[in-house]
Amino acid sequence: MRLVFAGTPEVAVPSLDALLSSRHEVVAVVTRPDAPAGRGKRLTPSPVAQRAEAAGLRVLKPEHPRDPAFVAELTGLAPDCCPVVAYGALVPQHVLDVPRHGWVNLHFSLLPAWRGAAPVQHAVLHGDTETGATTFRLVKEMDAGPVFGTVTDRIGPSDTSGDLLERLSRSGAELLVRTLDEIEDGTARPVPQPEQGISLAPKISVADAELDWSQPAEVLDRVVRGCQPAPGAWTTFRGERFKVASATVTDQSLLPGQIAVTRKAVLVGTGTTALELGRVQPPGKKAMPAADWARGVQLAPDEVLGPR
Structure with missing residues (x-):
């Protein structure tokens, strides 16, 4: 089949690679426009755009997929199907109707659970x-x-959203190719989603990633893992934002937000048992082991994480 692939972030690149290695022909790629990135905020092509350009593919970057010029260009490409992975924009019905086999989306959840932008995080x-x-x-x-x-994939007790997306991006790429093979062969049998079991997964905001130390340790552990690598779980220390990249539930007891430093660990109290901090990122610095941070800040006996 002739394909026009739509995708934007790094998690979509394995699917593009799998399609380029498949029996299908990728004739172009659709991705979001270049966006500011890095300290200099220079306009930078998306990961999918960079991979497509390296492969010599035609790259389309419409401001919105309803733009008439883009619709005309897509129609002229005459794709049989448009596979899509984390493209990042809603596709209107008249554009969905352009390829004869429609648009086939790879979504990182077991639908109908976690429909939306952040399924793995939720x-x-x-x-x-x-x-x-x-x-x-x-x-x-x-x-x-x-x-x-x-x-399917099991969520392990230490898995972060990043870990799971890395695995699912690869197993999902294989599934996407297999699905397109079946569509071309005429053996695909799409099944309507059930009305039961629907849950929504909106984008995780920075506010959602704040650690409330009055919550149980298990809940805070899930916030840390669910928000890693982005937007990153955070709290405050001495009035400034302080990121927590990894943590482990312990059986120690401390007051919520209370910091205890031992020879081997940095513990913070929660609503149940303490969390042991793994890697942290103080404001204006790179991520580091929590023990290194604690040695450098000269903690006072009554200092806490979070608001006093």
């Missing part, structure tokens, strides 16, 4: 023990189209 935040990836036909309603296939 799975971790809510304590799910299993996640996965789903291929489905894109429809106007968000993540609601009929399902072609799924793959």
